[in-house]
Amino acid sequence: MKVRWLLLFAGLLALTALWVVNCSGPRPVASDPRVEAPLRAGDPYHVTALVSNEGPGHGEARVTFRLRDTQTGRVYQQIASVTLDPDETIVVGVDIAAPPSQYEPIVEAEYPPR
Amino acid sequence: MASLADQAIREPDVETAERYKQRVHWLAAAYTTMFVGALAGISLAVWQAQLYVALSQRSNVETLTLAFVIVFLAYLAILSAPGALGAARILYYAAQARASATWEEGERRKMRAVGVASRSSATVGLDLALERASAPKQSFSIIVADAAGPMGDILVDGVELTRRQTIKDGSNSLLAYFIHQVNEILSQRGAPSEIQIVAWKRINDEETAQYLNLVQFARNLERRLDVGALWPQATLTDEDCEELERRMAAICPALRNEAFLPHWEYEGKHQLPLIPEPLGLISLSRSEKRVDPLASMGCAVMIVLGLVFILMLIILFPPWVPGT
Numbered sequence: 001m002k003v004r005w006l007l008l009f010a011g012l013l014a015l016t017a018l019w020v021v022n023c024s025g026p027r028p029v030a031s032d033p034r035v036e037a038p039l040r041a042g043d044p045y046h047v048t049a050l051v052s053n054e055g056p057g058h059g060e061a062r063v064t065f066r067l068r069d070t071q072t073g074r075v076y077q078q079i080a081s082v083t084l085d086p087d088e089t090i091v092v093g094v095d096i097a098a099p100p101s102q103y104e105p106i107v108e109a110e111y112p113p114r
Numbered sequence: 115m116a117s118l119a120d121q122a123i124r125e126p127d128v129e130t131a132e133r134y135k136q137r138v139h140w141l142a143a144a145y146t147t148m149f150v151g152a153l154a155g156i157s158l159a160v161w162q163a164q165l166y167v168a169l170s171q172r173s174n175v176e177t178l179t180l181a182f183v184i185v186f187l188a189y190l191a192i193l194s195a196p197g198a199l200g201a202a203r204i205l206y207y208a209a210q211a212r213a214s215a216t217w218e219e220g221e222r223r224k225m226r227a228v229g230v231a232s233r234s235s236a237t238v239g240l241d242l243a244l245e246r247a248s249a250p251k252q253s254f255s256i257i258v259a260d261a262a263g264p265m266g267d268i269l270v271d272g273v274e275l276t277r278r279q280t281i282k283d284g285s286n287s288l289l290a291y292f293i294h295q296v297n298e299i300l301s302q303r304g305a306p307s308e309i310q311i312v313a314w315k316r317i318n319d320e321e322t323a324q325y326l327n328l329v330q331f332a333r334n335l336e337r338r339l340d341v342g343a344l345w346p347q348a349t350l351t352d353e354d355c356e357e358l359e360r361r362m363a364a365i366c367p368a369l370r371n372e373a374f375l376p377h378w379e380y381e382g383k384h385q386l387p388l389i390p391e392p393l394g395l396i397s398l399s400r401s402e403k404r405v406d407p408l409a410s411m412g413c414a415v416m417i418v419l420g421l422v423f424i425l426m427l428i429i430l431f432p433p434w435v436p437g438t
Contacts, residue, residue, distance in 0.1 A: 083411065113438060
């Protein structure tokens, strides 16, 4: 009887492992956000970040870039979609139109895209 | 040799006093685990609601499924809350008993806490009539009591077995335990020992009444005709009854603990659709007249733990969904 239970438990464990390996989506983590001021007046700011997949799966994640004006607190936002493979790290960048000022870049990656 | 259905579904862990005691502990643990697990599941579903809604929307699963999971878990939490409270009271009185001068004092404190007996008594129907050799064709009772105090008795009237209790009622399992002991005592002295409970009044009172009246008819007829037993019967000696009372005394502390727990007594049905719905032309089914609370609540605990495990797995490893 114990052997049966052990086999059942092992089967469930294997099923869970297969599910995690084959059916998981990515676990995106954004880091190192940077902002580049435009060279010419009127051009957009360019914001970049590193997005790493720390999960075993692959799929499409959403990256939200925000530029927060450190003086007024006003926020400018842009969204990008990225496709991540397992153990992949990519550089993602977007242009955000904003008036000249001092900005703090904030980047968040989420899965599943909401 | 008890069948698998007996051991696992109808009457689990009623073979010996020690197993009966363990059974009550398992039941208390099952209620507590189900209550805590259900609350944990609801908390996970609410805490990560955005994740689950996003996953369900993007994978074409009805978001209503989430509501169903929450309602289902809430239902189980409500169902198991009295059991979890009972388990806490068992622990409390066990701790009090350790501090008592004698174990009888601790047990009496438990009896006072449990409260007085309710009006409804547990009644079951046996397949064979039980008689006492010293008083044939008459009802007799087996006292359920130990040094700490009386717990009522079991009235045996032919095939009808009724538990008459002095404190708040326990489950039908006491009667199942009683029959196991009767069978064991009969087999020890080489008598036929295949007595089974075939009707449970608390689960199906109409069928039980019908069965008991049919047997009463047979017994009235045998008195009227003054012939031997028309309905099959087994006979207990006075020594058997004394041994039964000793065995009943051994489970009194477990009965007092069990009285703190609710008793969800149901019939059980297992269905296996060979051709599933909407056609549903063939399906196999098997039913049991009684599912012991340990079996039913044990299954519910497994379902709750399985749900909580899946909810946690989805948080840790969100499944793949198609991109936009």
